[in-house]
Amino acid sequence: MTFANFLLISEGFDYLKTLPNATFAILGVAVILGLITSIINVKMMNLDEYKRMMLDSKKNQAEMMAAVKSGNQRRIDRAQKRQQELMGQQSKMSMDRMKISLFFFIPFILIWQVLGNFFGNSVIAFFPFDAPFIPRDLTVANWYLLCSFGSNIIVSRVLGLTFEIDPDESAVKENEQE
Numbered sequence: 468m469t470f471a472n473f474l475l476i477s478e479g480f481d482y483l484k485t486l487p488n489a490t491f492a493i494l495g496v497a498v499i500l501g502l503i504t505s506i507i508n509v510k511m512m513n514l515d516e517y518k519r520m521m522l523d524s525k526k527n528q529a530e531m532m533a534a535v536k537s538g539n540q541r542r543i544d545r546a547q548k549r550q551q552e553l554m555g556q557q558s559k560m561s562m563d564r565m566k567i568s569l570f571f572f573i574p575f576i577l578i579w580q581v582l583g584n585f586f587g588n589s590v591i592a593f594f595p596f597d598a599p600f601i602p603r604d605l606t607v608a609n610w611y612l613l614c615s616f617g618s619n620i621i622v623s624r625v626l627g628l629t630f631e632i633d634p635d636e637s638a639v640k641e642n643e644q645e
Contacts, residue, residue: 480585490592493607496582497614498622504571505622511567514627517560524553582607 483492527549534542592605602609623629 493591493610494614497611498618501615501619501622505626505628508567508628509626512563520556527553
């Protein structure tokens with residue numbers, strides 16, 4: 468597709484350049500892209516294993532603190548060894564997630580180019596109050612980043628990619644293993 472063809476096609480979407488259409492269009496793009504990457508993350512990784520690893524890590528941190536308080540060097544060494552094993556497992560899982568992210572890097576760059584060319588430096592949204600590092604007049608880049616961070620947190624929670632580790636749940640898992 469040549470740039471001239473792109474301009475012809477984009478003429479039909481000029482209504483998206485006006486407020487609030489531009490605001491909602493960028494929000495929609497951010498949510499859709501976040502949803503796609505999160506769904507692929509869910510399909511590509513073992514969530515049960517990930518949750519188990521996070522619970523084990525939390526349990527090990529508590530064990531490490533208890534070992535340090537007790538001053539028992541053997542117990543501290545055992546907890547440190549287990550912590551190193553868990554860090555290795557977490558590192559492998561993080562690398563797997565990063566590979567998925569790298570897979571999407573080129574499409575994201577292309578989408579950024581299209582959005583940047585279409586909207587330019589026009590104001591997409593207004594931030595309601597003064598905040599450090601956030602301008603009051605938001606361009607495509609500013610608004611997309613805010614939408615992306617906000618929507619990805621919600622989408623990740625809904626799909627189970629992030630979760631709270633309840634201390635009671637950690638204790639229940641510990642009792643099940645014994």
